[in-house]
Amino acid sequence: MYAVGCIWVFCLSFVASAGLTTPKPTLNTILSTTSKTTTSTAPTVGDPLPMVINTWNFSVANAFAWRILKQSKGGLRQTRNAVVEGCSKCETIQCDRTVGYGGSPDEIGETTLDAMVMDGSTMDVGAVGGMRRTKDAIKVARNVLEHTQHTMLVGDAATNFASAMGFKTESLTTPESKDMWLQWTAENCQPNFWRNVHPDPTVSCGPYRPKPSALTRWKEDRARTEYEIGRNNHDTIGMIAIDVESNIHAGTSTNGARHKIPGRVGDSPIPGAGAYADNEVGAAVATGDGDIMMRFLPSLLAVEAMRAGKSPAEAAEVGIRRILKHYKAFMGAVIAVDRLGNYSAACYGLEEFPFMVSSMAKPVNQTRLEKVKCIPAQETVTVVPL
Numbered sequence: 001m002y003a004v005g006c007i008w009v010f011c012l013s014f015v016a017s018a019g020l021t022t023p024k025p026t027l028n029t030i031l032s033t034t035s036k037t038t039t040s041t042a043p044t045v046g047d048p049l050p051m052v053i054n055t056w057n058f059s060v061a062n063a064f065a066w067r068i069l070k071q072s073k074g075g076l077r078q079t080r081n082a083v084v085e086g087c088s089k090c091e092t093i094q095c096d097r098t099v100g101y102g103g104s105p106d107e108i109g110e111t112t113l114d115a116m117v118m119d120g121s122t123m124d125v126g127a128v129g130g131m132r133r134t135k136d137a138i139k140v141a142r143n144v145l146e147h148t149q150h151t152m153l154v155g156d157a158a159t160n161f162a163s164a165m166g167f168k169t170e171s172l173t174t175p176e177s178k179d180m181w182l183q184w185t186a187e188n189c190q191p192n193f194w195r196n197v198h199p200d201p202t203v204s205c206g207p208y209r210p211k212p213s214a215l216t217r218w219k220e221d222r223a224r225t226e227y228e229i230g231r232n233n234h235d236t237i238g239m240i241a242i243d244v245e246s247n248i249h250a251g252t253s254t255n256g257a258r259h260k261i262p263g264r265v266g267d268s269p270i271p272g273a274g275a276y277a278d279n280e281v282g283a284a285v286a287t288g289d290g291d292i293m294m295r296f297l298p299s300l301l302a303v304e305a306m307r308a309g310k311s312p313a314e315a316a317e318v319g320i321r322r323i324l325k326h327y328k329a330f331m332g333a334v335i336a337v338d339r340l341g342n343y344s345a346a347c348y349g350l351e352e353f354p355f356m357v358s359s360m361a362k363p364v365n366q367t368r369l370e371k372v373k374c375i376p377a378q379e380t381v382t383v384v385p386l
Contacts (some may be wrong), residue, residue: 007093037352037371038344044311045343049184049246050075052082052358053335053343054239055287058099059356061090061237063367067341067359072243081141082241083251084117090237091253098235101135102174104255106262107192109181111172111255113137116152116269117145121275122246127152129265133169134162137254143271172255184259193261193291198205222239236268238275238285238335246339250275250299257290264292274301280286281307283340286319288332288349296323302336312336318348322377333374347374 036067036289038045043301044249065086069075075082091100091113098104103292115137116127126145128137137158140162144153163169184190185205194201197208214340236254252274256266267290268274273288275297286293298319305315316336331349347353352374358367 003077013075015041029349032055035369035371037218037373043291044313044338044342046340046356047361048361049360050079050241050243051337051341051343051357052159052239052241053337053355053357054237055285055333055336055355056096056235056237057337057354057356057369058095058237059369060088060093060375061095062356064089065239065241066367069358069386074126075241076243077146079241079243079247079249080117080119081285083110083239084138084142085117085248086239086241087237087251087253088136091137094236096235097176098255099237099253100137102177103180104260104353105173105177105181105184106256106260106380107172107189108262109178110262111177112198112262113172113255114265114269115141115251115252115253116271116274117141117251118140118271118277119145120250120279120283123278124154125151125271125272127269128158128162129154129269130263131158131171132156133159134167135169135170135172136162140165140167141251151271154265166330173380181259182282192259193264194256202238205275213340219318224271236274236287236290238268238287240275240277240283240285240335240337242283242337242339242341244378246279248277248279248283248339250277250285252285254290266290267294270294270297272303274299276300276303278307279339282337283311284316284319284334286332286334286348289330292323292327292330293319298332298334302334305336306336311320311344311348312338312342316344316346317375320348324348324375328377333372345372347372348377 054062065082068084068085069078074077094100105232112130114129118125124226127143143165157348189205196211203338239254240250242248251267254268284299288300301316301319305318316334319334333347333353335345352371354371
């Protein structure tokens with residue numbers, strides 16, 4: 001009887017150990033690796049590292065970054081190169097005319113660029129805002145990170161710095177961006193970003209001056225044609241690269257909001273707003289109505305939510321819902337990735353939000369498009385606590 005009992009225990013132990021070593025199918029292996037759509041509350045998807053993920057359907061940039069990342073085994077020491085070169089590719093090919101030169105002219109017809117790169121191991125950041133006459137925005141941001149003790153340089157001073165670092169100075173205006181500006185001025189500069197000024201910004205171009213104010217505050221003119229932020233006039237590429245040892249870099253690049261007031265800098269180059277990375281936790285990137293989103297630092301909120309134990313799916317919603325508590329009419333999206341390669345996205349103001357992923361998931365060499373259904377506009381907004 002003792003011998004039979006021992007044999008029975010041995011068999012149970014063998015079966016249990018076999019179960020532990022047998023690979024289980026994951027959500028990623030079940031779903032299509034070419035294109036898939038989930039909801040903003042869908043389970044977090046995990047991919048084997050290394051990986052590259054970025055906002056919008058910018059597949060060329062993602063594929064290029066993935067190729068850079070794979071130049072070393074496991075992507076080691078290549079995450080910064082991958083993010084910088086991937087975003088730089090988007091600048092070169094003018095993704096959606098909202099990244100790089102020749103798009104989103106401001107009120108005087110000039111294109112200016114914002115970009116940043118963040119190192120999740122050191123928490124160092126390099127960024128440029130409102131940079132003029134230099135095409136290589138994220139590469140200049142990298143130089144800020146690597147060759148200064150500052151975080152951000154802006155405007156003409158950023159251009160002068162870029163020139164000192166060896167970057168070419170040239171016009172960022174193209175025939176296409178000039179035509180955008182001419183059409184806008186022909187339509188009495190509508191829509192625009194002014195309020196409480198004269199002449200009336202709803203029917204006329206500037207120059208504008210402050211409106212004489214009574215003792216009571218002026219109410220915003222709701223009859224004005226509001227400027228709608230969307231993917232046709234404000235797409236930021238936000239990109240995250242993680243190597244096999246969970247070293248993380250995040251970066252952004254954009255030419256900002258179309259017809260913005262000169263001098264405006266959006267959320268993209270602001271750490272915690274456009275992007276945030278921390279090797280101990282993960283990273284997040286955001287895109288959308290930057291003037292609103294930068295007031296809430298949604299990328300930082302997402303990373304801190306993951307630090308507090310929330311999944312990437314829950315974390316991505318934290319920033320979006322925090323904004324919705326105050327602004328019911330905005331467009332934005334957040335992608336959150338933890339240090340193990342689990343990722344998800346949340347969005348509002350669109351039907352769905354597309355993003356690109358490359359990883360060691362099979363097939364390894366395939367850059368895939370994924371989409372997430374956005375939070376419905378009619379849904380009652382609740383704030384997700386950290």
